[in-house]
Amino acid sequence: MHLNKDSLLQLDRIKRLNVVNAVSGIKPANLIGTISNSRQANVAIFSSVIHLGSNPALLGFISRPSKDVRRHTLENILETQYYTINHVHKFMIEKAHYTSAKFEKNQSEFEYCGLTEEYLFDFKAPFVKESRVKLGMRLMDCQPIELNGTLLVIGEIQHIILPDEAIHKDGHIDIASLDGVGLSGLNNYYQIEKLTSLPYARVSEVPDFMS
Amino acid sequence: MHLNKDSLLQLDRIKRLNVVNAVSGIKPANLIGTISNSRQANVAIFSSVIHLGSNPALLGFISRPSKDVRRHTLENILETQYYTINHVHKFMIEKAHYTSAKFEKNQSEFEYCGLTEEYLFDFKAPFVKESRVKLGMRLMDCQPIELNGTLLVIGEIQHIILPDEAIHKDGHIDIASLDGVGLSGLNNYYQIEKLTSLPYARVSEVPDFMS
Known part of the structure; x- marks a missing residue:
């Protein structure tokens, strides 16, 4: 199947959303926890958490702006500067998924x-107690993406909490043993299973793929 | 285990890289294909491709700047405005991984x-012939992330090429049937298996989790 820019635009809206949300590949499933200054807690699922750098330890995520629909997560982060990122696991997929419903503030x-x-x-x-990998984040920047009015929200990791047995001596985290999950499109959940770890790639050690 | 900002900084560098690259959860594995104006092709693995919006259909990825090490992918994109994003599958993990070695231009x-x-x-x-999901991208913007000197490279989807049988009538793409893979940390590859699809979440249809 081949879709070009025009045939993609001509797809039914739901179909286009499903396709375009899936073509980047598997996405992480995370719950972002926040609280307003008036102590109203909020938690919502996001599939756009992304590693930006290790020193300082920065993660980003994409938020739609607050102007059309109220974005409680974004509002709370801008109010307090703090939020948490919590992994979704196999045993909590349904609970995590329904946080995307449009609850009132x-x-x-x-x-x-x-x-x-x-x-x-x-x-x-607030962290999510059920989650087995939890991050405490401090807001560092909020960059508008002019092309579509979304925002890249950037935070620095303040706390990492995870089970001792999930972290190897060299820092690898065994996310499969934690029943980690991934998302495709808007609502398709996948479990993940370890295949292989490959060494740091050096030119002198590249296997002979040329013959 | 609990790491705070200070204890994270005190970790051995490689361990810190592994931890911080893993805590965002599973990441997509994609090959980005480019060519210079002098017809030198380049392909490199990226785990930072992210969905930014569906209309227009925008994807981003994170690039380190060209100033320290030469970034051939970034240089070629800035030169020609065009690039491809190609999924990595189970049968091509090793080939894809070794594109990260520092080859000369x-x-x-x-x-x-x-x-x-x-x-x-x-x-x-250039697309990657072996890949089963291929996207033709046109550069739209390149936003500096001042906090760590990286760049968010934003492109609009011009072409989507994938097998007919992998796309459902409603636009869902069955990435497990395509032997799709995910990445954790810098070099841990995971296979993915479909668990469930959940409906669009409406407040009136949230299951009774409260009792």
Whole structure:
């Protein structure tokens, strides 16, 4: 099948959304936890968390702007500067997925979706107790993407919490043993299974693929 | 295990790289194909391709700047405005991985890594013939991320090429049937298996998680 720019535009809207949300490949499934200054907690699923750099340890995610629909996650982050990123695991896919429903700001997705707020290390934003990999994040920047009015929200890692047994001596994290999941498109969940680890690639050590 | 900002900084460099590259969750594995104006082709693996929006259909990826090490992918994109994004599959992990070795600009990773340049629809940049999901991209913007000197390279989808049987009527793409893979950290490859598709989440249809 070949779609060009024009035939893509002519697809039914839902079909186009599904296709364009899937073509980048597997995406991480994370819950972002926030709280307003008036102590209303919020948690929502995001598939756009991305590694930006290791020193400083920066992660980004994409938010649509607040102007059309109210974006509680973004509003809370801008208000307090803090948020958490929590992995979604196989046993919590359904609860995590339904955080994407358009709850009112005074309705906590934690409560409606059966997830538990957890406050650790005097960190302002709520972690998700059920999650096995939790990050405490501090807002560093919020860059507008002029082309479509979205925002790249950038934060620095303040805390990493994960089970001792999931982290190898060299720092590799075994996300399959944690029942980690991935997302494709808008609503397709995948489990992941370790295939292989390959060495750091040096030109002098490239296998002979040429013959 | 709990790492805070300070204990993370005190980790051995390689361990810190592995941890920070893994905590965002599973990442997509894609090959970006480019060509210079002098017809030198280049292909390199990236784990940072991200969906930015569906209308227009925009994808981004993160590039380190060209100033320290020469970034052939970035240089070629800035020169020609065109590039391709090609999924990595289970049967081509090793070839894809070794494109990350620091080849010279006059050495083609296509040749050294046993991958095949493919030119389709008069599109300027080379697709990867072995890949089963291929995107032709046109550069739209290149936004500096001031916090760490990286760049968010943004392109609009011009072409999508994939097998008919992998795309459902509603636009879902079955990436597991295509032997799609994910990446964790710098060099850990995972296969993916479909778990479930959940409906669009409406507040009125949220299951009763509260009891």
